[in-house]
Amino acid sequence: MIILGIESSCDETGIAIVRDGTEILSNVISSQVELHARYGGIIPELASRQHLLSIGPVFRQACTEAKISPSEIDLIAATTGPGLAGALIIGTNFAKGLSLGLEIPFLSINHMEGHIYAAWLQKSAGPDKEFGFPIVCLLASGGHTELILMSDHGSYTRLGETRDDAAGEAFDKGARVLGLGFPGGPAIQNEATKAPNPERLPRAWLGDSFEFSFSGVKTAVLRRAQELGIDKSSNQESVDTSVFSETRANLAAGLQDSIVDVLVKKTISAAVHYKAKCIIIGGGVAANSHLREEIVKVSPVPIVAPIPSLCTDNGAMIAGAAFFSHGTQADSFNADAIPNLRL
Ligand code: KG4
Numbered sequence: 001m002i003i004l005g006i007e008s009s010c011d012e013t014g015i016a017i018v019r020d021g022t023e024i025l026s027n028v029i030s031s032q033v034e035l036h037a038r039y040g041g042i043i044p045e046l047a048s049r050q051h052l053l054s055i056g057p058v059f060r061q062a063c064t065e066a067k068i069s070p071s072e073i074d075l076i077a078a079t080t081g082p083g084l085a086g087a088l089i090i091g092t093n094f095a096k097g098l099s100l101g102l103e104i105p106f107l108s109i110n111h112m113e114g115h116i117y118a119a120w121l122q123k124s125a126g127p128d129k130e131f132g133f134p135i136v137c138l139l140a141s142g143g144h145t146e147l148i149l150m151s152d153h154g155s156y157t158r159l160g161e162t163r164d165d166a167a168g169e170a171f172d173k174g175a176r177v178l179g180l181g182f183p184g185g186p187a188i189q190n191e192a193t194k195a196p197n198p199e200r201l202p203r204a205w206l207g208d209s210f211e212f213s214f215s216g217v218k219t220a221v222l223r224r225a226q227e228l229g230i231d232k233s234s235n236q237e238s239v240d241t242s243v244f245s246e247t248r249a250n251l252a253a254g255l256q257d258s259i260v261d262v263l264v265k266k267t268i269s270a271a272v273h274y275k276a277k278c279i280i281i282g283g284g285v286a287a288n289s290h291l292r293e294e295i296v297k298v299s300p301v302p303i304v305a306p307i308p309s310l311c312t313d314n315g316a317m318i319a320g321a322a323f324f325s326h327g328t329q330a331d332s333f334n335a336d337a338i339p340n341l342r343l
């Protein structure tokens, strides 16, 4: 089954063609990072306008690279939420237009479900066949951080989520304070490698719960940067990543250690508690090399981590999720774009 997957929930216009939910024939991504970098964060209005400009060329490129003509596509899937309203509407309407014009069914997909199914896009049997259910999924992105228990395809129980900021948001805000630019995750990861003596920053454990909170560590970075006289949060013009500062690197590493420590310990304890057969990590933060190394070190069950470029937003994961849910979901042509859609 050949599925076209469209992702436009945030700042990447991604369109992919995937066979049977596992084999990527093309996966084209037009990133808006440079457009938003000068503002230190995503500007929703600019994101929508750029999706509108990019989506046609990205679609044509995805077909060309896959050597597939639009008439060979069996199903068109798009992210309809969660995400930025204007951005979601562009991808959803483009998909519906294609669906009408080509007379191919349309399926609405939850972006977080897409992050889970990125784990099936690799050359293996897939986590279900290799290890079985239940699976604990750690989903950590710029807008969400949640632990999901997956007991079968399409069957999800939320074990916990962040009560305030997402992990990715803490990386992004920390990088802004330290003048490391946007997006913050990769910048903090890179800066942390140079730290001779990482700072110890707080962790919010919230008892034994599977809930998260990252607002405290975000504030701790700001306070510490102010004390040390290296706070750049109000002056993004002065971003200069070429100047090395031990203090800045130590703070970046401290932030990364704090976020990773909490993500890893809570995910492992959920996996043990629910007797998970494996753990899937997904979402942009799952691209973090420190997180990937630490969780493998301590996990009693196998870790399935998509390659970093499939952890961040892309159309292939949407096509993958559509393959595994198309049998259980009717044509969703009337689906609306829902910014706060829940899994
Ligand atoms: O899933 P994603 O691409 O978009 C959303 O759905 O939000 O995640 C983006 C987030 C950003 O906050 C970004 O800083 C973070 O993922 N991120 C990382 C890394 N790469 C991206 N965080 C930590 N380490 C990374 N290597």
Ligand code: ZN
Residues within 6 Å of the ligand: 111, 115, 141, 142, 283, 284, 312, 313
């Ligand atoms: Zn995402």
